[in-house]
Amino acid sequence: MSAKPLPLAAFAVATLLPAALLGLGATLGGLWLGAALFWMCALSLLLDQLLPLVEADAPEGAEFPAADPLLAGLALSALALLVLATHAATSGSLTLPQKAALLIATGLWLGQIAHPAAHELIHRSDRRLFRLGVLVYSALLIGHHASSHRLVHHRHVATAQDPATARRGEGFWRFLLRAGWQGFRQGLRAESARPHRLHPYLAYLGLAALALGVAAAVGGAAGVAVWTALALHAQMQIHLSDYVQHYGLTRSVAADGHPEPVGPAHSWNTAHWFSSALLLNAPRHSDHHAHPQRPYPALRLPPDAPRLPWPLPLAALIALVPPLWRRLMRPHLSRIRPPQ
Numbered sequence: 570m571s572a573k574p575l576p577l578a579a580f581a582v583a584t585l586l587p588a589a590l591l592g593l594g595a596t597l598g599g600l601w602l603g604a605a606l607f608w609m610c611a612l613s614l615l616l617d618q619l620l621p622l623v624e625a626d627a628p629e630g631a632e633f634p635a636a637d638p639l640l641a642g643l644a645l646s647a648l649a650l651l652v653l654a655t656h657a658a659t660s661g662s663l664t665l666p667q668k669a670a671l672l673i674a675t676g677l678w679l680g681q682i683a684h685p686a687a688h689e690l691i692h693r694s695d696r697r698l699f700r701l702g703v704l705v706y707s708a709l710l711i712g713h714h715a716s717s718h719r720l721v722h723h724r725h726v727a728t729a730q731d732p733a734t735a736r737r738g739e740g741f742w743r744f745l746l747r748a749g750w751q752g753f754r755q756g757l758r759a760e761s762a763r764p765h766r767l768h769p770y771l772a773y774l775g776l777a778a779l780a781l782g783v784a785a786a787v788g789g790a791a792g793v794a795v796w797t798a799l800a801l802h803a804q805m806q807i808h809l810s811d812y813v814q815h816y817g818l819t820r821s822v823a824a825d826g827h828p829e830p831v832g833p834a835h836s837w838n839t840a841h842w843f844s845s846a847l848l849l850n851a852p853r854h855s856d857h858h859a860h861p862q863r864p865y866p867a868l869r870l871p872p873d874a875p876r877l878p879w880p881l882p883l884a885a886l887i888a889l890v891p892p893l894w895r896r897l898m899r900p901h902l903s904r905i906r907p908p909q
Contacts, residue, residue: 574627575846577635577866583846584639584682588646591675594667595650595657602663602670609677616843617880623842626869636864637698640686640849644701647683648708650675651780651796652787658795659788676799679709680806681882685849685865691715692861703772708780710800712773714807717756719861722811726858727820727835728828733808737817737902740891745808809885813837814854816888817902818875831858833871834905840870841880852881875905 587608594602654675658668683705690702703715718733725731732751735744760769784796818835820828836854839845845852853868855875860868877884878901888894 573623574625575623575842575850575866577633577639579846580636580849580866581639583843584643584686584849585646587674587678587682588643588650591650591671591678592653594671594674595653596662598663598667602667602674605678606670606674609674609681613844613847613880613882617841617883620842622840623845624840624870627867631867633864633866636866637693637695640689640693641698641701643682643686644690644705647679647686647705650678650683651708651799652783654799655784655787655792655795659791672795672799672802676802677806679799679803680809681848683709684803684807684810685851688718688851689849689865691719694862703769704776707773707776708800709803710777710780710797711804711807712776713753713756713770715773716760716769717752720759721752721755723831723858723861726831727815727818731815733811734815734819735812735817737819737906737908738895739816741809741812741888741894742891744812745805748808748811749804806885809888810851810881813877813881813884813888814851816898817906819906833859833874836874837877837884838870838874839877839879839881839884844880844882848881852877875901877901 587605590601590605590608594605654671657663657671663671687702687705687709690698690705693699693702699715703712706712706714722731722733725734727734729736732748732755735741735748757770781793781796784792786792788795814837815835816837818837820831820835822828833855836858838855839852841852850865850868851857853870855871856863856869878897879887887897
């Protein structure tokens, strides 16, 4: 069976259908919640094993006029799901196990689908799309990611100056503490060095306060706690994605002290069919760093780019257990970056 690039319809089905299931689950409970939880927890792991890898690239220069409208739809869905899940979790319409299922599945959707959508939006030159991406990240209480990702991570990736690049042997939980604080601080420093009529960090804080105000209006103090828990769940997955996609990869330093240009060798990639659709081709990470504004359906898979031995969601799950992650990744990383 010859490999083919993913059609845009595959991205739409993989990302929008679980949002619909979550919306039905938040209002009706029952099997809708079970279906949403299965989609976000198990379906990707199952289908990535059963379906062939997608190795083909879209033709160079191919256009996808519906790609950005899908991103906008996902961003609006994220905002709606935050409100729906907060209301359902703080009302008496669902049982306690149903509320737990809703929060777990919604948090996974926000971290695995809303985050890639917002990530694409903050790389768009259209200011309306960019601001929509900022709004999603601010609603997830991590608005500064719009600054730290573009101004710090893309500039310093695979160097010691990038807080989002995990060092060889660094466990995820230690990385999480370092990346969370340093990403905020370095993003603030980068934005403060640029001219602004309104400092972006003030906008991020204002939008976060507005989001928590909505949470309070929906569910009172419990609503604020639920919204914050969903945001922290999503934030952990954002950092987990950075951790897995750059773990241990470094740029060599030239004689003049400058690192080599960013290339395919500085990101881990995968080519599994379903998780690629679910994550909006985020597993084709090397090409994103080479072409940040390239539409996600057109991202390519360089033949010399490092490949993770597992689909990205499974790799993220393994990374939650640092000793296991280090042991399993050691031979794969050593083939690319032999220990010094």
